[in-house]
Amino acid sequence: MKAFPGRHLGLVCLSSGLLVMTQLQGGLSKSFGQANLTPSLIKTRHEGLKAQGTLFVLEGSPFLIIAGTIHYFRVPREYWKDRLLKLQACGFNTVTMYIPWNLHEPKRNQYHFTQNLDLQIFIMMASQVGLWVILCPGPYIGSDLDLGGLPSWLLQDPNMKLRTTYKGFTKAMSHYFDELIPRIKSLQFKNGGPIIAMQVENEYGSYNMDKKYLQYVKKALVKRGIDVLLMTADGGQELSSGHLKKVLSTLRLKDINKKTYETLFSIQGHSPILMTVYTASNPDVWGLPRSILDPHMLMKDVHEMLNLQFSVNFHMFHGGTNFGFMGGARLAESFLPVVTSYDYGGLLTENGDYTPEYFTFQEFFTSYLELPKTELPESQPKIAYKSLTVTHFISLWDLIPHLKEPFRSFKPVTMENPNVNSGNGQSYGYILYETVIFNGGVLTSRNHVQDRGQVFLDKKFLGILDHTNSQVIIPRKNGYKEYMTLSILVENQGRLASGKNLNKERKGLTGDIYLNNSPLRKFQIFSLEMSVNFMKRGIPNIWKPAIYQPQFQGPAFFLAFMYVFNHPKDTFIKLEGWTKGVVFINGRNLGRYWNKGPQETLYLPAPWLRPGTNEVILFEEFKPGLQIQFSDNPELGVIA
Template sequence: KLQCILCLSSALPAVEAQLDPKPWPRINQTHLTPSALKNRKEGLKVQGSSFTLEGFPFLIVAGTIHYSRQYWRDRLLKLKACGFNTLTTHVPWNLHEPNKGQFHFTVDLDLRTFLAIASDVGLWVILCPGPYIGSDLDLGGLPSWLLRDPKMKLRTTYKGFTRAVNLYFDQLAHQVVSLQYVWGGPIIAVQVENEYGSYNLNTNYMPYVKKALVTRGIKVLLMTADDGQQLTKGHLKNVLATVHMKNINKGTYKDLSAMQGLSPILMMVYTASSFDKWGMIRQAADPHMLKKDVQEMFKLRFSLNFYMFHGGTNFGFMGGAVFLNTYLPGVTSYDYGALLTEDGAYTPEYLTFQEYFSSVLELPTSVQPEDAPKTAYKSLTLSHFLSLWDILPYMDKPVKSAKPMSMEMLPVNQGSGQSFGYILYETTITKGGVLTSRGHVRDRGQVFLNERPVGVLDRSTEELTLVKHGYQDYHTLRILVENQGRLADGQDMDGERKGLIGDIYLNNSPLRKFTVYSLEMKPRFLRRNIPDIWKPVTDQVQGPAFFLGYLRVRDPPRDTFIKMAGWTKGVIFINGHNLGRYWNLGPQETLYLPAPWLHSGINEIIVFEEVAPGLEIQFTKQPQLGRA
């Protein structure tokens, strides 16, 4: 459970002299909205212990929403209706530049439209452009092709990194500069990087990022954000330091006061919970403690940002991992114990905070959307299958390599390597014995001998025994490796290459002469020209295999959840969209399927099951994310 580590009322002797802890009267900020401020002269400023906007005292009440999700206007209207006045959003570099030099700012990644909608519903914006954003994403939102450089030093002034950042920021600036406050846009502040104090590998890096933003036209208030323990290490001169709730103590406020004197305090990440990891119990927050902490912050005139207001889903392979004494990959859901559920429904906590905010803030009237209707479609049997071995002849030409090579080093995607999904290594052996990985499998490798499963090599199992069957001289050894998510933070990110990152040994001798297949599972992978070789499913079918079925949907399509009871581990695709991973390891039991990914009529469902399939897939109206 969430522990009360703020201890605000007893941890503030350093700021009591500058903060009057008496409760404020009900705060009227109805005149400080995007629609009300037509003639803008002075944006967000620091005036003593307060923020001001156009010279008026302004309390930032923000919530984080990531735009690489669904239902933008609905989620933003719900943020506004709860009593928040500001949206915080992070810009994922790896989604905007998935291949080196190829930028995407359209459809689900249309940042300008997302920010325009935020302004339209009456929200200000704090933009977090990175380049590193964390957010529990794969490599913290950095593109994996950076790791093709064997000397890469992420989040430093290493030339290979800054050269890539400069090209990316050139593109990003075209999207956001004109949306700043001074030009009538909603952006009132920009965060420089994210929690750099915990990384802190290069003293010149943060000044470089600041300069990279300013020289490209960023003029609004700049801020840094760090947890209490690392606050001074991530600070920049003449940039407002804000704090995350982690590791806050009396010294935190002394450090703030010493660094920037009299200043407002922004709790940039007040977190409800955390993201769930496969094989662990579900994270949960204490709503009573949450409200107590927020009340204490308002009493002390703190601004705050609620992370996450809406978490949603890490569709596809977006999610990252953490290292907490062991490697822990995140589940597909990014529910995060947020004020809105994964599918955007109101929680009891949302209503509690809405009531509280309305008692302390005088808010403009806003539209409060109803929750989108859900449905439970009839259970569906997947009638046909295609084994992974059957599809290999129809794949793109594999790579021949004397030694294993990581995903990132594959000569695919116009020289950008492979980012996500699976990779298959194939070689021949002439004898059995002990197969040893020596920690070179990242992250989970299923081992097959002549298509017969032998076992799994991963971070906890580094040795398997191979027993030859039959009298043939040569046997095909295959290792199907899954990238379960790169670390989202930590100083080991430079080494987060996936697949086989080094030699695999048989009886202490390194194996050689590999055929390597890229199985990135992009929509194009599923839509390749395959002859009609799908086979009817029987009770004897095992993975790894693709299973095909069709879902008939009446108009209009509605949100639903897929429950993979009886299945083991794999990925689900709906009309080419990757919903994400399922795994009977838990805690997550359902996958969110948003209505926009369905259409009336026949919808194609393909399941890639790694081990053993179930009989059918089921649908439900409610998420089932496991017990806390």
Template sequence: MRSAFISLASEVDLWVILCVGPYIGSDLDLGGLPSWLLKDSHMKLRTTHKGFTAAVNRYFDDLIPKIRGFQFQEEGPIIAMQMENEYGSYNLDKRYMPYIKNALLSRGIKTMLMTADTGQGLLKGHTPTVFATLHMKSVRQKTYEHLSSAQGPGPVMMTVYTARSLDGWGTPRNTLDLHMLMESVREMLKLRFSLNFYMFHGGTNFGFMGGAAFPGHRLPMVTSYDYGALLTEDGGYTPEYLVFQEFFRPDAGVPSFQHQDHRPKDTYAPLAAGHFISLWDTLIHQDDEPVRSTGPLSMEQLSVNEGSGQSAGYILYETVITRGGVLNSDGHVKDRGQVFLDDKYIGVLDDTHQKLTLPSDHYKEFLTLRILVENQGRLASGTSMNQERKGLTGNIYLNGSPLRKFKIYSLEMQNKFIQRKLPNIWKPSFLHTVGPAFFLALLRVGSQPKDTFMSLQGWTKGVVFINGQNLGRYWNVGPQETLYVPGPWLKPGLNEIIVFEEFKSTLLIYFTNTSQLGY
């Protein structure tokens, strides 16, 4: 995939600056690092901890031979490679960046190496004989001076300039101030910066790839990554794009550009999710047997996926109790857990709500306590990344005593999970059908499928799959109200839509030709 993208850039006569990582940030789950690294309880990410460097060496041993021939020195399009990302803001190991540099050089990388840091971390992230570049939201003369002191006079490159922050569930949508953006761009050009907008095209956090931020509290990211990009999520031109196209054109001597027609979109007719399966009814049809454990295990500790643990999605814990009382998570639910007694919903445990009262009346000999935990995305940056294990990360207490004898189901909801052949256990759905459950709808599309946007108005919270592909999360707390559906994900004829709804819905699915990402 990576080499195909580089080849395409070469075909259209573009140069490539490649960010090889291993950490790339980009607001991804764990900054793009694999979650199985955290199976090591002593893991120290982005350091010379031997468990981390062993994984990095395997990664580079696989990656570098695939891209080495695309370097400029080999008549390829790669003119520079960025080592790591914003390490000056992390800065846990002074030996780490020299190690990354040597790891690349020793494997035959000859092209120019770069670092990229915020103004605050610029000097800490700088590596001798490596070209330093900037990531900033505002331009300051002081930063320019810091850069000059680190590597002497020379060109200044702004590899990431962004005027906005990402959107998180349950928060107002961040807006873009074009006047502020233009003022900053003029200032950078005045200082003779080279400039790269972030993002030029944001796109979509399909599936569970989006991470989380921590601006004083945990903030899981919305599915759309279209926050202030010059091209919209579906590739359309924004007013900002048109303004900057005109702004740059005279200086660059670029001829007028004829805009291509935007990809056509369609508003498909509303449809109803006519069938459902309760999550509880699907458990006996899991591909993998549940894991039995004395105490809770985190996602990363599970022996699934060839021993690499569970990366994303949901995880279900079951244990038997014989009495009610106070259920205390002690902060061990990561990130959001729904609690059930048998099939009866009791409440939610998360960082804010760590205690629930379980009713003590009407108990039979025993009840099954179920805790369905959602991984809402690991932190994409910050030193707390080392603690980003998900699921139940420690004991859960009932009346002060730790619960024991768990049955644990991995619900990663990968494509094979959704596409697997189930026996005919779908039931007709009705208006008051509640989750957690899978709901099925069929969308009929003509001979030329087009992009569209899906609206789950009236639904509460969950995940959508189209023809087995994970479209992403939805949540009625906003700000995002529609999900982008690429036309290539659809096919002529019937298309299967499966919605995993955690709570309740109206069963109706709507489509529109415009995105609604909040206000």
């Protein structure tokens, strides 16, 4: 077996429990010298970041990458600088950021690069606080987002082949890159900006559906003016299939073993090692306990990697929140939708507070790399606001006549296909299918409900069709009725964020629904995407006074008013007694709640509140609670 130059090969067991081959040559020199390489101090720029032998060099000086991932789109813009300052103060020199296509182009040729999606401002803020930037522009980024950050309107093409050189995909990608790349090109290292490296796609080795695709993405970046070190990132088994010539392969700490390093050496020779995805945890999912790794093992891993001159990226340093419907899903033994919190066990909590591990790593990095200690930004103040009482409600059935004309179809169609949103279909939320039946029997989904359908007969709840239940009994009609209205309210709980089934990730009713083995026909379909515009201006003034009735069942919208004094503070909404639904603050979608846990509170950042009266609306699917409570601490569930 060949060895890395000047190093001996050995075996070390990291906290993942997997044997890895490492390079045992003693500790990292304390005079490594990368501490002064900050964007503000490098004035003359020629070489940029390079892989030179077994080290990274930046402008000719050795450079150890100590990076952390922050998703700007999961953090309120008003807190971007706070999170970046905390990253820098902990001893990190680089921020890794991913760019979600689906948020920047939610409709074809309609691009959003302002407010919380102003990535140029985020990149410039990183530079101002002394951080370099590694950028992951996609087009696919994973990141536990709906469809891995790809826009759902791509799936209107029945032949779509995502993440391939299929023309329908590359054409859309090219239009998007034409808008995106000019916004980041001027922020590259040689142009005086902080971007020192860029990732080509994301973990493509695990997908590997088109051998020409990665090269296509690389060329798309280069021909638009990208001129920084290019990288790929893959887990152990997928390293070869995700590799590109003249592009640096980096690693994800998953399924790594001795063979991984042998493969890495065979495909690119003597190279520095960057653990691009060193993860402290996994995202939490509805219905399972929280999952966080032992922080002591986390420190052991990092200490070991730095001793071996590995560069490392903490994924996530700070997770943030899956505001709205942005969260995706995982597929293990079952379908697992991601919760609203994206706390992820990072060194900062979901709301940006310091964890005990933050201080441990700050002490370690500043001592190990001989960095001066930086004054830490103060954490945002938090408050438990006074509980609210619901004042009004609207039943979904009362709202339906006030919605836009339904889409009519002989057969069920998926959420992506109704002629709504200027022809872009529906991306998120709920969709209501209604048809007429003339008798009862057995309603069967045959796995065509994606992901969770509530079944109603003449507005009366009967049962659930989802990934685990495929049948609901429909009562026989009363003798005096000619027909009955069957309604199926389907919730998109998040498209898969990864895996080879992305092309199948259409939502709503994805095929026929059968009553007594006969397919149902003649549907009218109502889109309930619950966009900001709808929540702010679309709900008509048909609210009814909410006198709490224990027998009342959803689905319905519930209204309360929250008074805040001059300086709003961060808080956490606690929904004891409520069942399942979504919270809107001043028309903005805060995220999902569900009493099955593990998450018990929703983070409400102060910038979402305004002095004076704030409107709080809950869309509750089943049974509402008596009040809306608040806490000054997050409650994210029991740790497994």
